[in-house]
Amino acid sequence: MKDDPSTFLPLSPATLHILLSLAGEDLHGYAIMQEVARQSEGKYNIGPGTLYDNLQKLIKRKLVEVPGRRPGDDDPRRRYYRLTSLGRGVLAAEAARLAGVVREARLRLRMAKPRRA
């Protein structure tokens, strides 16, 4: 029951962006911060404190795993993070939920559009 992705919903904006950043490839912390800024077109930035606080929770919930350091990396202090299958399922469930929210919002906005006499 704990592996049911719906039990993790809804996700906070920071968690959503972090999972979304890791959906493409494994990234280290600084790359995740840059990817979040790129996804939001610079409108949403997270600092290292927020990033690693969320990563700590995501690792404990087994949504993200730590494959380890890459030998050829410029900075040996960097550690890479990877989305688990559970994390991918949670991200998909959250995307579906948000899609329903967007669809509902568009429907309501269309109905509320003022009619011309």
Place this chain on the structure above:
Amino acid sequence: MLQLLYRSVLRLHPPAFRGRFAEEMLAIFDQVQGTRPKFSLLMDGIVSLLRQWALRPEFWHEISRSSAVQPTTDGIPTFSTLDAFRPRTYAVINGMVLSVVLFCVTGFAIRYSWIHVLHVHIPRVVFEDQSSIQPNASPADFRGKAASSGRTPVLPVAPPTAPGAMFTSAHPPEVRVATDGTTPPAVDANTSTAQIGEASSLSTLTLTTIPANHLASYTGTYVSQSPNMTIVIAAEGGHLMMRVAGEPQRTLVPVSSTRFVVLDVEDSWIAFAHDSHGTIRQLELVQNGQSFTAQRQ
């Protein structure tokens, strides 16, 4: 300067968080260019510090696997647990309460048993009337008489520690005879009374008398092998006297046909034992809680 401050802020984070993420956060700080972005990171670090201590207690003591396992450098294996075990607070409190309760109950039980051992109730013992004792009666006659009458023998020949015996503890209570001097009380046809027991329990014990011509059945030399000791029992002045080498002569006051209290010696008494023919064969001398058995020669 900012890096030093940022490093200090990271050092103040909970150990688990610091061990897992501090290096990466510092790497990000080094990678960022410009004073203003670095200052923003410093503020972010301070907010993170407050968040970790105030809102993330579940991660305070979580052991980072990478930092918990120390490699062996000198060939000596080291062991560590990968699971962060921390007893729950209420479990610790319950354990403390139970420990205190158990300690109090144990202490009370010890005190209760100690008091009740010391205050042993000594029942009143009533001996046969002097008039019913034949002049030539032996200790066996006392038993036979009681048995023939269908009553419980009033002169127990059981060991002192047996139920119903005169003294029910290893240390017989002090016997205070209502007389002065070292001579035993004058014994007449009736019985005399002595008080026995502690001052708090004034149980009375009726002394019995042994006819003068019957005292000879007790007299003789009794030898103990361990320790090597010779006890001489003699009849003088209508009373039994005890002589032990190196000690002054003592007077024995009868409390039954087989049991005598050593006068003027605290916690000391003698119990005679006889064979099936009623002949005294040995005595048991109890003195200061120690018991010596001596065979009659």
